[in-house]
Amino acid sequence: MHTDEQSLLAEADRRALAYTAGIAERPAFPRTSAIAALSAFNEPWPAQGRAAGQVLQQLDDLASPATVASNGPRYFGFVIGATLPAAAAAERLVLAWDQCASSFDNSPAADAIERVAGRWITEALDLPRDSAVGFGTSATACTLACLAAARRVLLARQGWDFDGDGLNGAPEVRVVISASAHITVKKALRILGFGINRLILAPTDEHGRVDPRQLPELDERTLLCLQAGEVNTGEFDPFLALIPRAKAAGAWVHVDGAFGLWARCSGQAQLVDGVELADSWTTDGHKWLNSPYDGAMAICRDAAALAAAMNSDAVYATASQDAQKNLNLEFSRRARGVAIWAALAALGRDGLRELLDRHLRQARELAERLRAAGFEVLNRVVLNQVLVRADSDAQTLAIREAAQASGQVWFGPTLWQGRPAFRLSLSSWRTTDADVDSLATLLIELRQRTAV
Template sequence: MNELALIADADRRAHAYLADIGKRRVFPDAAALAQLAAFDEAFPQHGHAPADVLRLLDENGSPGTVASNDPRYYGFVIGAVLPAAAAAERLMGAWDQCASTFDNSPVAATLEKIAARWVLDALDLPRESAIGFGTSATACTLVCVAAARRALLARKGWDFDNDGLNGAPPVRVVISEMAHITVKKALRVLGFGMKHVISAPVDEHGRIDPAQLPPLDDMTIFCVQAGEVNTGEFDPFAELIPRAKAAGAWVHVDGAFGLWARASSKRALTDGIDGADSWTTDGHKWLNTPYDGAMAICRDAQALSSAMNSDAVYLTGAHDAQKNVNLEFSRRARGIPIWAALRSLGRSGVQEMVDRHCAQAARIAEGLRAAGFEVVNRVVLNQVLVRAKTDAQTVAIREAAQASGETWFGQTVWQGRPAFRISVSSWRTEDAHVDQLVALLARLLAEHGER
């Protein structure tokens, strides 16, 4: 089979997979999981035909997928990929571009620059900001915090690039008690040491309490949150950020999914957020782009490009070339699917999608309360945090729902007790699907009511 025939076969198999969306189990059953054993073979002495490789991947791999592009999937704020973004990703694969600089790929450099401009417009963040399209909020947080530390040290006259951290003035970090694990991971990888990271107390909703804010100064990186992962709540930016800026601190916003509220009727939740110095957000969450697409956004473009510069004698680039605002030197053009999503949606489409998901979350909460569940959070966004009458029932109902194949959502612990978290973020999810979810959970509550 030649290359074009092989790609055509892959397209045919992908079409068949997409045609089954909404029909297959949301989580694979035991038989499908058992099929994955077919991949457990010794490294072959001689290669297999590409068509055979593809056949094995589809016939044994496709049944073992989690249908995260199914409208009944509510786990981890994972949105189904928008058609325009998926199609762009497919064409990019054929292009096979190394999207480091204009010289590597004029089209990638052009489209990612436009995508960056559109993101700043959609989110109404400072237009002078630079955006690096990275792999994840984790990697992008690492990039932003690294730029922040370097900038704070430079204000004290310290040459971080040449002198490193040995003997450097100390940089403090203040985070929320409810900071996401990826923020903590980035700080740990950068060597801050978790014993030295200061946690700011939060209120009952998981927001930093301004009355208990630890002291900040001009050598502090202060991390706030747009969209707490359980409750969907937002730190009170309008109170916190001016205090931090008055102290000379660098403010970073973890907005992996919540930052997109700024493009919706929920914008008031983000009041004051544009006063920060850096932000991270994902495309592969609420914007419904393919995975491996996130953004490091930095108000001081020079601070970001100086920290991440990777110019070499054989390959230099503009200060905003993606290799100079990101960790990766060789990279795929992650900003192109983001461009495609934004162009296909437009400003009104982004708002409609975010607004619809928030309304559907409220609809789920109302239905579950009526069915006898406890909805723990205020449902200010797209997150619904739920408990049954007892902890044992909560766990049993969540496990039964996952095993049913009719839906999938994840577990969590809130204030020391088990709960489950329903995240509404797929463009495919319609009101009928959320009503089906409520009916399923109501039935499971009745079945497990005496336990």
């Protein structure tokens, strides 16, 4: 390696290490002055390039102070975990490898490691062991891949060649989704051309779960989308009451398990009983596994169905059916499954369970303390989500805004049953009991301060 390149990368490592070392002291959300300083990036593209060291310095000096400390211990928004050290280290090495991890021919190392990671994922989540596992950019992209495979199979069962004839004149595939389905599922369906107005909503109960008594009619042309971990309450659709009915009707069942599917690895695995009966699943790594962003999984019971739907073989680049380029959207792709492997290898089965169970306990204890202080806890806290409301809508908004402005913590707004609330997510491996105690203390103080 050229000396200048070595020096530059060493300086990048030094700055990155300094950033990580100070993550606990950073404001949970950047200060106004730091955000204003970002305007310095708004400049014309220079005719003459700058020195690489200067580029790096500008990034660190201007952008680092304006980052959200979601990699820290006091971030409770959007079910975002911090990156485990082993996964972060793996990412650095993968960047140095700079592999096009599409197949064995492009990267034997990435191919081998991602195959193991896929096997470990099915073991951890206790899903059919011969399922295909594609490592994609996000749960949205992975959902799109799974739903594309589902539609292709459902049409094939009706004698329709989707690959050859497309959708013009094809039998209609009916889509039934939960009335509380996540927006990313709706986005994937919209992109695939199903039409938001044509989706059939399955009514939910007071916890946000699909109500089996009100399940719409299903048949052999139906795609049923369920969820493991409702985004506000953390609740699970009753899979044992729903999936056998769907399978008996010939429907395809997909489960959105972006964060909730990881409960299969916890001491509360019974919450997800029956999810293994579905046809496909999606989950994220950056949420509860605490791996880096750009690492989600499309999992399909019928491995050949996912591979056929996503196939991208070319005359100059053929690969096995289960090559990663044939299991997800990307042809040229980074070896994103390596960080997933590193997280699973570093935690082990027991370590992952301990991490998840700690968050489950912290969520219950946080809910109990807030409830005792007069807050209304709106969910049953079966997972790592605590859904909270104060004495009035105005006070709920005021507490959330004051907490965000404090810089001590960050969490976001939501609406539950048409009224404002806020959602506290326990997801980061860095979050200690002391951090949760500080969050509760702050919220209680703000409630007292904003009381009418």
